[in-house]
Amino acid sequence: xxxxxxxxxxxxxxxxxxxxxxxxxxxxxxxxxxxxxxxxxxxxxxxxxxxxxxxxxxxxxxxxxxxxxxxxxxxxxxxxxxxxxxxxxxxxxxxxxxxxxxxxxxxxxxxxxxxxxxxxxxxxxxxxxxxxxxxxxxxxxxxxxxxxxxxxxxxxxxxxxxxxxxxxxxxxxxxxxxxxxxxxxxxxxxxxxxxxxxxxxxxxxxxxxxxxxxxxxxxxxxxxxxxxxxxxxxxxxxxxxxxxxxxxxxxxxxxxxxxxxxxxxxxxxxxxxxxxxxxxxxxxxxxxxxxx
Amino acid sequence: xxxxxxxxxxxxxxxxxxxxxxxxxxxxxxxxxxxxxxxxxxxxxxxxxxxxxxxxxxxxxxxxxxxxxxxxxxxxxxxxxxxxxxxxxxxxxxxxxxxxxxxxxxxxxxxxxxxxxxxxxxxxxxxxxxxxxxxxxxxxxxxxxxxxxxxxxxxxxxxxxxxxxxxxxxxxxxxxxxxxxxxxxxxxxxxxxxxxxxxxxxxxxxxxxxxxxxxxxxxxxxxxxxxxxxxxxxxxxxxx
Numbered sequence: 001x002x003x004x005x006x007x008x009x010x011x012x013x014x015x016x017x018x019x020x021x022x023x024x025x026x027x028x029x030x031x032x033x034x035x036x037x038x039x040x041x042x043x044x045x046x047x048x049x050x051x052x053x054x055x056x057x058x059x060x061x062x063x064x065x066x067x068x069x070x071x072x073x074x075x076x077x078x079x080x081x082x083x084x085x086x087x088x089x090x091x092x093x094x095x096x097x098x099x100x101x102x103x104x105x106x107x108x109x110x111x112x113x114x115x116x117x118x119x120x121x122x123x124x125x126x127x128x129x130x131x132x133x134x135x136x137x138x139x140x141x142x143x144x145x146x147x148x149x150x151x152x153x154x155x156x157x158x159x160x161x162x163x164x165x166x167x168x169x170x171x172x173x174x175x176x177x178x179x180x181x182x183x184x185x186x187x188x189x190x191x192x193x194x195x196x197x198x199x200x201x202x203x204x205x206x207x208x209x210x211x212x213x214x215x216x217x218x219x220x221x222x223x224x225x226x227x228x229x230x231x232x233x234x235x236x237x238x239x240x241x242x243x244x245x246x247x248x249x250x251x252x253x254x255x256x257x258x259x260x261x262x263x264x265x266x267x268x269x270x271x272x273x274x275x276x277x278x279x280x281x282x283x284x285x286x287x288x289x290x291x292x
Numbered sequence: 293x294x295x296x297x298x299x300x301x302x303x304x305x306x307x308x309x310x311x312x313x314x315x316x317x318x319x320x321x322x323x324x325x326x327x328x329x330x331x332x333x334x335x336x337x338x339x340x341x342x343x344x345x346x347x348x349x350x351x352x353x354x355x356x357x358x359x360x361x362x363x364x365x366x367x368x369x370x371x372x373x374x375x376x377x378x379x380x381x382x383x384x385x386x387x388x389x390x391x392x393x394x395x396x397x398x399x400x401x402x403x404x405x406x407x408x409x410x411x412x413x414x415x416x417x418x419x420x421x422x423x424x425x426x427x428x429x430x431x432x433x434x435x436x437x438x439x440x441x442x443x444x445x446x447x448x449x450x451x452x453x454x455x456x457x458x459x460x461x462x463x464x465x466x467x468x469x470x471x472x473x474x475x476x477x478x479x480x481x482x483x484x485x486x487x488x489x490x491x492x493x494x495x496x497x498x499x500x501x502x503x504x505x506x507x508x509x510x511x512x513x514x515x516x517x518x519x520x521x522x523x524x525x526x527x528x529x530x531x532x
Contacts, residue, residue, distance in 0.1 A: 025332065115389050235471055
């Protein structure tokens with residue numbers, strides 16, 4: 001990184017530490033914090049969308065849609081997350097490759113040969129010739145899908161409950177104004193449900209933050225991977241030999257997660273306050289009395 | 293006529309070389325000096341240098357992929373990458389699932405390390421890396437086996453007293469013994485394998501043969517032995 005870091009063996013104390021903390025490997029470690037934040041930023045809206053459609057499906061008047069919604073929420077909620085995180089990326093990857101194999105390959109060779117799963121070069125996803133970042137982005141995308149399916153199911157249940165909690169009187173009033181079912185849903189039900197959904201959704205957000213180290217399980221190099229890799233004792237094969245420092249690295253990650261959840265709690269508290277304003281709930285009532 | 297045949301053969305050979313395919317080389321990246329992630333964040337080590345040289349000789353275009361040890365075989369057979377160069381000992385159990393090239397490293401000894409000379413190797417608690425020939429060996433002895441995901445955690449378990457001794461590849465644990473002040477070699481070395489080879493999918497005969505030929509060539513001209521000495525020291529076991 002810096003010119004004085006060319007020969008780490010000659011450095012001592014603070015200068016050594018500075019060079020150590022700015023090595024290429026550490027840069028990858030710092031960048032992996034971005035990976036985690038990106039995962040949160042992408043997964044949260046996607047999961048919310050999954051949840052929203054799951055909840056709408058569960059409320060649908062069409063039996064197949066309703067069945068789909070119910071099966072989705074109860075199935076995902078009833079299976080350990082880890083199994084889904086392991087299953088979804090592999091199933092998705094092999095499923096897509098199999099489809100591409102059917103479409104793009106000339107050969108009739110079976111995809112499964114003994115214990116091997118083999119598709120022709122053109123059907124590989126991503127292609128072997130793709131640069132490394134494409135492979136990483138692909139792995140990350142699979143992880144996002146796995147996270148979104150799992151957290152979407154939880155969100156669907158929360159939103160379904162919130163929709164049921166909107167006072168019937170409000171919907172009846174809308175109907176009395178002559179709105180049809182769709183208009184009632186769009187104009188009253190959805191805007192009004194958030195105040196009931198926010199405690200459940202904020203819980204989910206917290207769980208999602210804490211579930212991000214599972215990325216490591218999916219082979220994405222996240223902060224836990226790098227902390228373990230950097231913290232492990234290093235022999236003289238490395239430029240910066242050091243004893244087992246995993247404790248310090250894990251401590252840094254611990255602080256990062258605490259900071260994340262602490263910040264989130266403050267944002268959620270503000271959001272709850274705003275959504276409670278004017279609501280026929282105890283929180284809304286308290287706000288009204290406080291203002292008066 | 294003869295000239296024509298030679299020319300055609302040369303043409304066929306170079307044509308084959310022109311179609312350099314991309315081979316994804318899988319490795320663990322946590323097993324120095326075989327393979328590790330160096331301080332610039334790149335894969336480094338004996339196997340990196342060997343793999344690059346083999347690819348050059350075989351006219352292959354290679355990229356490196358890191359994968360955790362415990363899922364390294366499943367991800368090879370599901371075609372996430374095409375080879376395993378990760379100090380993987382050739383044994384019958386693995387041969388049932390994947391194929392190996394000829395060995396690029398001769399059979400190497402495995403050793404016990406502990407904090408003191410009187411560690412109980414027969415009846416004590418021995419740490420080893422999961423799914424290795426070493427852990428399989430300990431499971432057969434009377435000792436209690438505890439497994440860890442990588443070699444670093446194996447040795448950390450000995451240092452913090454969780455295990456009485458660790459059992460691992462001698463070349464991998466040697467730096468920990470030589471450079472640390474606490475760990476020492478104890479007991480006898482054990483020979484466990486048929487050497488270390490490149491793992492490929494069983495259906496991938498062509499790649500196996502290509503790499504096999506390149507390894508053979510490097511063994512014959514002595515360059516492989518030189519590379520072994522460079523990474524493992526002058527006393528390392530080399531090919532006869």
